[in-house]
Amino acid sequence: xKQDDTGGERERxxxxxxxxxxxxxxxxxxxxKRRAAPGGGILMGRPFxxxxxxxxxxxxxxxLITWVFGGxxxxxxxxxxxxxxxxxxxxxxxxxxxxxxxxxAHTVAALRFKLPVRRIQLQFFGGVSEIEKETETxxxxxxLAFVGPLLSLVLAGVFYLAMAAVEPxxxxxxxxxxxxxxxxxxxxFNLLPGLPLDGGRMLRAVVWKITGKPMAGTVAAAWVGRALxxxxxxxxxxxxxxxxxxxxxxVGGMETVTDALLAAILAxxxxxxxxxxxxxxxxxxxLPELAARALTRRAVPVETGTPLSxxxxxxxxxxxxxxxxxxxxxxxxxxxxxxxxVGVPEHRRPWVAAGTLAQDLAEGMRxxxxxxxxxxxxxLRATPATExxxxxxxxxxxxxxxxxxxxxxxxxxxxxxxx
Numbered sequence: 001x002k003q004d005d006t007g008g009e010r011e012r013x014x015x016x017x018x019x020x021x022x023x024x025x026x027x028x029x030x031x032x033k034r035r036a037a038p039g040g041g042i043l044m045g046r047p048f049x050x051x052x053x054x055x056x057x058x059x060x061x062x063x064l065i066t067w068v069f070g071g072x073x074x075x076x077x078x079x080x081x082x083x084x085x086x087x088x089x090x091x092x093x094x095x096x097x098x099x100x101x102x103x104x105a106h107t108v109a110a111l112r113f114k115l116p117v118r119r120i121q122l123q124f125f126g127g128v129s130e131i132e133k134e135t136e137t138x139x140x141x142x143x144l145a146f147v148g149p150l151l152s153l154v155l156a157g158v159f160y161l162a163m164a165a166v167e168p169x170x171x172x173x174x175x176x177x178x179x180x181x182x183x184x185x186x187x188x189f190n191l192l193p194g195l196p197l198d199g200g201r202m203l204r205a206v207v208w209k210i211t212g213k214p215m216a217g218t219v220a221a222a223w224v225g226r227a228l229x230x231x232x233x234x235x236x237x238x239x240x241x242x243x244x245x246x247x248x249x250x251v252g253g254m255e256t257v258t259d260a261l262l263a264a265i266l267a268x269x270x271x272x273x274x275x276x277x278x279x280x281x282x283x284x285x286x287l288p289e290l291a292a293r294a295l296t297r298r299a300v301p302v303e304t305g306t307p308l309s310x311x312x313x314x315x316x317x318x319x320x321x322x323x324x325x326x327x328x329x330x331x332x333x334x335x336x337x338x339x340x341x342v343g344v345p346e347h348r349r350p351w352v353a354a355g356t357l358a359q360d361l362a363e364g365m366r367x368x369x370x371x372x373x374x375x376x377x378x379x380l381r382a383t384p385a386t387e388x389x390x391x392x393x394x395x396x397x398x399x400x401x402x403x404x405x406x407x408x409x410x411x412x413x414x415x416x417x418x419x
Contacts, residue, residue, distance in 0.1 A: 041121060050107050050117045052100065057124035065092040069178065076174055091175055095182050096122055098155050102186065103127040105151040109144045125269060126186075134284065138208040138217070145201030152187035156180050194225030196273030218281035225274030233267035286413035291372035295409055296390045296399035297321040301330065304355025308344060311336070311354040322400035324389060325358040332397055334358030335365075335387045359387065366391050369398045380406065 041055040070088040073080060080087065103120045106129040110117050118130035135141040159180035166172040190198040200221040208217035237260045299322040302311040311323050323336035340357035364383030367390045371379055380388070380403070390398040 041123075047104060048107060048111060050111075050120055052120045053122070055121055055123035058096065058122050061124050062089070062092040062096070065095065073174065076169070077171065080171070087171055087175065091178055094175070094179055098152065098179065098183050099127045099186070101155060102148045102152050102190075103129045105147040106131070106144060109147045113140050113144065115144075125266070134214075138205040138214075141208065142202050142205035145198040145205065148198050149187040149190045152183045152190070156183035156187065159183065192228055193221070194228040194270065194274065195221045195277040196225065196270065197228075200225050200274070200277075215281055215285050218277060222274040222278040222281075225277070226271055229267040229271035229274065232270060233263050236263035236266070283410070283413055287377075288373045289413060290376055290406065290409050292367050292376050292390050292401055293369045293372075293398070295405050296369070296401050297405070299324045299397060299399045301326040301332070301397060302336075302354050303328070304333070304353060304358070306354045307350050308341065308352045308354050308357065309349040312341070312349065322387070322402075323354055324397055324400065325355050332361060332389055334360045335389055335400055337386065338402065339386070359385070361389055365389060367401055368393070
């Protein structure tokens with residue numbers, strides 16, 4: 001399951017567990033508790049208080065499964081006729097219900113460890129459990145990743161036992177056999193030891209335990225994930241073409257193209273997920289360096305009627321890079337927007353009051369100077385703005401924090417090598 005680790009809303013690490021593709025894992029998302037973002041798909045329910053969405057892409061894969069499985073049913077149960085597609089659609093829904101159980105296993109484990117889960121999303125290549133905090137120990141990381149494949153194995157066992165109660169070669173028998181095999185494939189694929197799969201999270205936990213360094217585990221699991229991506233890209237078409245899954249019969253040209261396309265998509269997902277995990281881990285490693293006090297611009301207080309030219313003169317004289325509008329008692333009431341200053345031609349600045357360019361201080365736009373790391377990012381995400389007023393514990397104005405400066409610090413943190 002790939003995760004959404006993030007230092008901001010620009011790129012979020014999601015914990016993605018795989019299904020048909022086997023993409024799985026329970027990795028941290030790296031954010032604070034938030035409402036589900038729009039675009040999640042159709043809301044199906046809230047088990048354990050976590051919203052479950054079905055993405056529009058799911059309907060594409062459901063149709064694909066219905067078509068492929070329907071063709072197989074035509075060979076096994078030709079007497080079904082057109083009804084085979086209804087049976088195939090039932091299989092597609094039941095299979096993704098199994099994927100949901102896989103994801104709920106990650107979710108329950110995360111909630112047990114007091115890690116917030118943003119949402120579960122069923123999509124084209126499986127499911128995504130968006131766990132928004134990093135686990136505190138390698139043991140918990142291992143458990144969080146392992147429970148998904150474990151539940152898939154348990155489901156495969158349940159379907160296997162249920163097969164004994166039905167006649168082979170019947171609709172129930174074929175459905176139960178298909179669900180048993182598909183859950184075995186999900187479990188096996190997710191246990192492969194490379195990010196962003198569950199097995200990659202398990203490998204990360206083991207290396208973390210041995211070295212004592214989470215980053216070392218992430219690097220190892222990410223590079224194994226990239227190797228897996230190459231193996232899937234080359235190996236999957238090769239295996240299917242030689243008839244390993246077809247009883248020794250070589251597949252035709254159309255099947256070969258389909259297998260190659262599927263392999264390319266799977267490889268791209270794994271490669272991208274491994275790279276994202278690596279970038280997010282590097283960001284998280286440097287997260288403590290993002291401190292409000294270090295990133296804050298020095299500010300000059302001015303009254304609302306002060307001409308912009310005079311306000312800028314005072315700022316230049318004091319070596320400041322921001323303007324804060326204050327009332328008669330010296331209380332901050334707004335921040336002069338940098339974009340507003342740029343938009344005023346120099347010859348008009350003596351006639352424009354600084355207060356007319358100020359953004360009123362909304363709730364949450366006052367940032368304690370001592371905030372740093374994830375606590376700072378959580379505060380900024382809670383109240384999106386371009387500038388924030390940074391204050392000391394006693395309420396005294398420390399300066400102005402610009403979102404652009406925070407983003408620039410992100411880029412610099414990502415560019416620095418890991419320790």
